[in-house]
Amino acid sequence: MNGVLSMSAKTLAVVVRHARVFGSAAMIGFRRASGGPHAKDGGTQDQFEPVLIRPRTGVRGSEVYAGSRRFRCVLALVWALVLPIGPARGDDDAYESRRALQELFHRAADRAAPWVVQIETIGGAQPRDGAAANDELPPDEMPSPDDVPPPDEDDGTPPAEENLFRDTLGSSFVVADGPTTGIVYTSDGWILTSSFNFVREPTHTTVAFSDGRRFVAKLVGRDKVRKLAMLKIDADGLETPEWAATDEIRVGQWALALGRGFGGSQPSVTVGVVSALDRMMGNAIQTDAKLSPADYGGPLVDVQGRVLGICVPMAQRPGELAGVEFYDAGVGFAIPEHRVRELAGELQQGKTFYRGWLGVQTDFRVRGALVISRVADPSPVAGVGIRAGETIVQANGREVRNIDHLRKAVYMLPAGEPVQLVVRRKGLDYGYEVVLAKSDDLGPLAEVVPQVDMNKPFTAPSTRGRAWPSP
Template sequence: MTMTRTLPAIVLLLAAIPLTAQGQSPETSATREAVARAVQHVAPSVVRIETTTGMERIGRVRKGLGPSTGTIVGADGWIVSSSFNLAHRPAGIIVSLADGRKFPARVVAQDDTRKLTLLNVDASGLPVPTPAPKDAIASGAWAIALGKVWSNTEPSISVGIVSAVDRLDGRAIQTDAKISPTNYGGPLVDIEGRVLGVLVPLSPGGDSVEAGLEWYDSGIGFAISFEEILSRLDRFQKDELKRGYLGVAFGGKNRLAELGPISRVAWHSPIASLGVQRGDRILAINGKTIERYGHLVQALRPLYANDVVTLTVERDGKRQTHEVPLAAKLPVYERPYAGVLVDHAKTGVRVRGVVPGSPAEAAGLRAGDVIGEVKTSDSEEPSSNSQAKKPSGKPPSNSPLDKGEQKDGPLDKGEQKDGPLDKGENRKDKGEPNDVVTLAKVFDDVQPGGKVELTVDREGKTLAVPLTLGRFPLALPEEVPSTPLAPGEWELKSSEAERDAAWSYAPKTAVKEPLGVLFTFRASDDPTAKELAERWKPVLEKHRLLLAGIGPKAKRWQRSDLERASTLLEDLEKRFPINRDRVIVVGRTNSGAVAEAFVNANRRRVGGLVLLDGGRLSSPETHPDEKLAYWIGWSTDNPKKSGFEQAAQRLRKAKHPVLGGERTTTAKTYPPADERQRIGRWSELIGAL
């Protein structure tokens, strides 16, 4: 194709298109010819893509099998297109060049943050268009969108302007030209015939491959900087381009709000390896000051996995700067299980019981053993029926339990470079001894399938006990060792005028060893507080549990009720040593949703959630500092029982420990004695290491 042969045809085509741009006069032949020359300059680099078979739907969108467009990015057969064009996973791909030649193509890699697909054909000497410098692209400039859907000889043309740059958190150029599947994958060209970017559907409201289709021909379209694509082409040719994750979360996602302290550091994330922890503040990324949540998103969203960012973090007025590689995927934490019930000893951790059938029993641990030290080794791959994988990081090779967790020294004043932050305690375990917490943290690092070696004192003899950690049981053991509370007087205490509004049932005498808490949110048909205390007392005494409950102040649950519940739990935490892993919140029928909301808002204070025929059954992320186990029960007469079964499966897939199952009673029946006893045994199980 030559300019002299095709320019008149393009000019005739442009005659039917209104040309407008900020500060420029429309309808001039000079402008039309300039646009035609720009199109002619790039047209040889625009290809037509045809596919055979494939999926009929992509998400909720019905995908046709018609032609689409691609843009040449490398002379030796490299072509990019919109990922939407090939998301139906075609069996075959044929690329037609502007000179009429056709080649089979193969998919090489995907860019999932900018929704691009890289193709390769067995050809050489292909024309690569000139990129427009990204820094020189300005709002109001001409923008010409090209596609090759209707014809392989002449491109389709839509003319507009550059509406904005650095849109969608710095990933895209915005244009008001009409963008649709007609030109997805094609180039967006400036008036000089340079390629501004490659057209793709994108949306701030979603990250799926079809997100942005709702703006079909609306005057809102996006293109990925062509200069940026070429700068990453070598990397794109070798591997998938994945979104990069730092591994931190914050209390809110209001882009205009001031960025608060870190609320969560993801387990085994890049930033966790630096010792960054909950409560620290991010001040800058790559030299750019971060003041608002929106600044953080704009700094990180354009980046890819393995990109290295310079991070400035502050703790207690002291700053550190680190180089951090972003992760393609954050490891999913799965709670390890040994089946060891422990008490605190003067030195080390005393085993008070071993769960039957557990890894600890298989290793030969016994009640009365005192664990003084744990050595870790590289985790082995779990058995074939397991989905867990080894964590990427390695825990310390020796962790002396008799000294508690070792922490790095405090930061020096002022700016430091590359030194680890001092590691404060991330998790708040009131009443739980340091040695027990340390042992749990070592197990968390090793994960299921990994091996540790315990140094055990047994009746004055020192033994080395190898232990392979397992997964939380899928069935409740018939017997779980328990240490009952000493006989004594109990007190039903109300913190409000109406006893059933907010109450607790606990021993009058002081207790030294950590206790669990059964915290109930009152359903409309629950028994009174006094009746509940009488029904639960045998379970409470046997399994070292306190009982507390709260009802709504009004006819329906309000946000203020969550605050009242938090105050009631705080009162128990002040009065008794509490094992956070055994703080269990109970909701049934119409109190299930509020019980679940309370747990989600207090993950660092609650270790178990019992939902009986109620709840929304969301699936939060797992985290070693926010361990959460579920007991989900549904009755045979519950019309939504299939939803509960599916929710239990979904939670297990997300690596949460889940027990329970179908109940033998109706939904309106309060848990009978045998069900209460099972929940009591489960409370011991979730408190085990």
């Protein structure tokens, strides 16, 4: 089984035997899976994928009652004869399967050891509290306590949630000081890690391998939205990982986060499963393997040691540190293969992806509709002629009724990406395509155009409809 899974025959036999034995609550079996369209070695090899088999033992008690009386007698007697050995066997089998699983974890970590690297940064400074929490939010758009919009009754989520979250964490959370993790991307010295590791803007970065070799690295490209970073070291002939194609990843499969942040020659291991696919606007997979800053930039691997994704902090809000507060909480994210491949080329060419901005400020006093109160000039929206006083009703096909809806529609899009907007002007809807800009390219916000009587509560006339998000 060259390269895919060279399990010892003994372990395999143990595991397969347990999969057949009756009575144990959780067992591992192996599902044969073909290579799939993304398999890199031609897709002809058989891959064994461990799956959990849960026999429905609990049903049996009631089945005893289901039959005739004679049947019941016979069944009960059989049970009475069999059971004294039953549970004991179940215990042993479960124990053995757990041991076998542990063996798989070791193998995965051993396979990954040569290409999981330690990233140490030297110098740089803790970002300002505000900057850490709000990312490149221009001062004009910094939320102030007065800016918290009134709760929207129609909406399941309170719009103020994001601001509260940010404010409470922004002042308390500090970036990790210690080393973090990365992986070898190509054998000629490209190293992939998380942009989280560079929030401090360090002056020097080193990459250390498990065999003790250490290199000075150059930060070439970074994606502040998908939280990836590409480093280059002066090395060749490096061992590289095998990647799992995104469409082969299944919810519930084992996922191991490997880190080198704590040093040592072996990667640290935390174990969980893939919790969800296609998160963060299709940018990430979710895992419940515990992730801490020591793991960010490191790989999430399957039991065969194939990379499922690069672990990064993420949350449903913008900001380079967003998601760090989820450490160890069982909610973690990793950027999977297809997205990494899309971005890697540009990162290697030195591109930096910045958070994308529309350049609008909205009127928080208005409930149930997103009325533009100020427009930056120049800005993407000013460029297409969208003006203050108009109402944004849709962004990228999603209905938007408050600022959080709009943020969620664009938070995973970097500057340069197009956004489809539907704007309501004098009762008519107009569609626009605007290209998001970097915050640096935004002009000053224009004067407020008073559109509503400040003394009267305003209710939007006609945007009420289905609750967001609509399918």
